[in-house]
Amino acid sequence: MHSDVIAADHHHENHHHNADATDVFGFWLYIMTDCILFSCLFATFLVLNYQSFHGIDLKYYIDLSVVLIETFFLLASNFTFCLAILNLYEDKIHKVVAWLIITFFLGASFVFLEVKEFIHLAKSGFRWDVSGQASSFFTLVGTHGLHVSFGLFWILVMIFQLPILGISSVTKRRITYLGLFWNFLDIVWIFVFTIVYLMGAM
Amino acid sequence: MNHHDADPVDYGTGQKKLGIYVSGIISCTILTLISFWAVMSGKLSKWEMFIVIFASACIQFLVQVVSFLRLNTQTEQGKTNVLALIFTGIILICIIIGSLWIMGNLSFYTIR
Numbered sequence: 360m361h362s363d364v365i366a367a368d369h370h371h372e373n374h375h376h377n378a379d380a381t382d383v384f385g386f387w388l389y390i391m392t393d394c395i396l397f398s399c400l401f402a403t404f405l406v407l408n409y410q411s412f413h414g415i416d417l418k419y420y421i422d423l424s425v426v427l428i429e430t431f432f433l434l435a436s437n438f439t440f441c442l443a444i445l446n447l448y449e450d451k452i453h454k455v456v457a458w459l460i461i462t463f464f465l466g467a468s469f470v471f472l473e474v475k476e477f478i479h480l481a482k483s484g485f486r487w488d489v490s491g492q493a494s495s496f497f498t499l500v501g502t503h504g505l506h507v508s509f510g511l512f513w514i515l516v517m518i519f520q521l522p523i524l525g526i527s528s529v530t531k532r533r534i535t536y537l538g539l540f541w542n543f544l545d546i547v548w549i550f551v552f553t554i555v556y557l558m559g560a561m
Numbered sequence: 562m563n564h565h566d567a568d569p570v571d572y573g574t575g576q577k578k579l580g581i582y583v584s585g586i587i588s589c590t591i592l593t594l595i596s597f598w599a600v601m602s603g604k605l606s607k608w609e610m611f612i613v614i615f616a617s618a619c620i621q622f623l624v625q626v627v628s629f630l631r632l633n634t635q636t637e638q639g640k641t642n643v644l645a646l647i648f649t650g651i652i653l654i655c656i657i658i659g660s661l662w663i664m665g666n667l668s669f670y671t672i673r
Contacts, residue, residue: 380638384642388645391648391649395649398652398656401657402656402659405657405660405661409661423597423600423601424601426597431590434589438586441577441582441585442582445582539630542629543630545629546622546630549618549625550618550622553614553615553618557596557597557614558614560601561611
């Protein structure tokens with residue numbers, strides 16, 4: 360009788376675990392489709408920048424040291440998120456929340472710098488409507504910034520949700536989704552700063 | 562009966578170890594600095610810059626995938642994830658290289 364219960368329990372756990380794994384795979388596929396969205400934006404940017412007449416050069420408006428600082432904010436936030444995941448698996452809920460708050464502020468600094476840069480660009484004449492090149496620049500970098508802003512909102516939701524729900528298989532799964540999303544955004548940023556900023560400044 | 566120790570939840574995202582994360586962030590920092598130095602110092606020719614920044618971007622991509630996303634081929638789900646990534650990579654290359662190729666042909670007479 361007792362062993363039956365344990366077996367049933369174990370079966371249930373196993374089933375649950377498999378369902379979770381399938382869910383995470385589904386989220387991974389969503390990220391892959393997002394990758395394709397970004398590749399279309401990159402292709403548009405490259406075509407409009409290097410194979411057509413372009414009005415004004417981006418390089419006279421961009422300050423690379425600001426981009427470098429942005430990059431480090433995003434990289435550091437990625438690392439602190441990994442530390443949050445590490446603590447999640449050791450069931451230290453306060454540390455998880457603390458690292459998530461640090462991640463949130465690092466990500467928010469990134470978005471703040473980016474918005475400030477956009478305003479500076481627009482004020483000095485590199486507006487989104489001056490050329491196809493400028494439009495593709497703002498669409499690509501803006502889409503990435505929008506994703507980061509959405510990720511920030513999601514981190515905020517998890518910061519409030521974790522103390523209420525505690526560490527369970529549900530919250531672990533949600534943090535796993537968020538971790539994949541956040542790391543993915545940093546990977547996209549590698550190509551944004553290489554192709555848009557560094558190649559633009561060459 | 563302790564499921565946590567016997568069967569840690571994995572989701573195909575690999576083991577979580579501090580050492581891997583630390584080595585990941587250190588190598589990413591170095592690669593980012595190399596990229597920015599190559600362009601900002603102005604000591605390299607255009608082609609050298611181009612090669613350096615793309616090589617470092619590709620290496621950094623691999624480092625991030627291995628150390629932060631923790632993609633691996635140890636579990637069944639890990640393999641499926643890697644397969645999805647490779648498939649996406651093929652589509653991505655088709656879109657980007659294809660666009661550049663076609664648009665390059667179209668503007669053959671207009672530039673230069």
